Amino acid sequence: MFKLLKRTLFVCSVSFVLFLASAYHINEAFEPYSQEIPGTGISFDMVPIPEGSFKMGSKDGASDEAPVHEVNVDPFWMASHEVTWDLYELFLDKSFEASTSEGPLSPEIDGLTRPSIPYLDMTFGMGKEHKPAIAMTQYGAIQFCKWLFLKTGVFFRLPTEAEWEYAARAGTNTKYFFGDDPSKLGDFAWYVENSDGTTHAIGQKKANPWGLYDILGNVNEWTMDHYLADAYSDRGSSSNNPLNLSEELYPKVIRGGSYDSSPGEMNSSKRTASTPEWKRIDPQIPKSQWWFPEAPFLGMRVVRPLTTPSPEFIEKYYGSEPMEDY
Numbered sequence: 001m002f003k004l005l006k007r008t009l010f011v012c013s014v015s016f017v018l019f020l021a022s023a024y025h026i027n028e029a030f031e032p033y034s035q036e037i038p039g040t041g042i043s044f045d046m047v048p049i050p051e052g053s054f055k056m057g058s059k060d061g062a063s064d065e066a067p068v069h070e071v072n073v074d075p076f077w078m079a080s081h082e083v084t085w086d087l088y089e090l091f092l093d094k095s096f097e098a099s100t101s102e103g104p105l106s107p108e109i110d111g112l113t114r115p116s117i118p119y120l121d122m123t124f125g126m127g128k129e130h131k132p133a134i135a136m137t138q139y140g141a142i143q144f145c146k147w148l149f150l151k152t153g154v155f156f157r158l159p160t161e162a163e164w165e166y167a168a169r170a171g172t173n174t175k176y177f178f179g180d181d182p183s184k185l186g187d188f189a190w191y192v193e194n195s196d197g198t199t200h201a202i203g204q205k206k207a208n209p210w211g212l213y214d215i216l217g218n219v220n221e222w223t224m225d226h227y228l229a230d231a232y233s234d235r236g237s238s239s240n241n242p243l244n245l246s247e248e249l250y251p252k253v254i255r256g257g258s259y260d261s262s263p264g265e266m267n268s269s270k271r272t273a274s275t276p277e278w279k280r281i282d283p284q285i286p287k288s289q290w291w292f293p294e295a296p297f298l299g300m301r302v303v304r305p306l307t308t309p310s311p312e313f314i315e316k317y318y319g320s321e322p323m324e325d326y
Contacts, residue, residue: 058269088133115290130201146318182263189217195259219299258297287325
């Protein structure tokens with residue numbers, strides 16, 4: 001009964017938030033813009049990713065990157081930078097959010113389910129200021145998107161695997177968006193050869209041609225997709241907005257490489273799968289639904305589709321119950 005009531009209240013709040021957003025005509029033009037978080041003084045930049053087609057995968061990469069196939073992608077905005085602790089901590093700690101916000105929190109925000117307090121320093125000694133938030137689960141990343149939606153009235157989500165690769169390539173078909181020469185990686189990415197084993201403040205390296213910073217390196221980034229080694233094998237010669245979903249908790253797809261990655265792990269086509277090994281030292285039973293205490297290399301970046309989905313889709317995306325880990 002409680003779950004049904006909670007779901008009903010959320011569906012009503014989704015409809016109300018979307019009504020307010022449409023009333024104010026939020027960012028109708030498909031252009032770069034800065035998304036403000038009301039009452040916080042914090043904002044993040046979004047860049048438009050045009051609709052188009054690209055060749056997904058690689059002929060000379062790992063077996064799970066084949067076969068190369070054409071993918072058509074609808075337009076969306078993508079955050080120019082990875083989500084930082086400066087923003088993510090507002091979602092983590094309601095008391096902190098309330099103390100730094102102008103006015104009281106709305107009932108929807110006040111009642112939001114938030115992550116458990118981690119028993120470890122989830123920065124792993126690498127610091128927080130302007131640095132990417134790390135070690136959240138995919139569920140935690142999605143719930144952060146829900147918090148953003150309730151704060152802004154704008155639907156945010158994780159990118160699909162296809163959207164991520166399309167945006168990272170930025171119209172190129174080379175190994176990296178700047179070409180095939182890994183010796184140039186240092187101009188665009190923090191990786192094992194220049195990172196000193198730590199994350200770095202966002203935006204210090206050059207952006208890709210579509211204005212995305214740290215799309216390679218610094219931290220890996222969550223996607224929506226469930227990982228299948230043969231995901232590309234049944235798509236045929238062309239596919240529209242492909243997405244693999246599953247009720248199973250593992251594995252999910254992460255992309256982009258991190259501060260700890262080698263050049264070969266940072267190709268635009270490189271796929272990596274999540275694993276329960278990232279929770280091996282978690283003493284909780286069941287394991288935390290919020291944290292990966294052995295994944296300091298993992299973060300997130302949000303997207304916003306040009307066409308806002310239905311309230312039913314939004315409720316389903318944000319409202320999935322967490323699965324018990326093992």
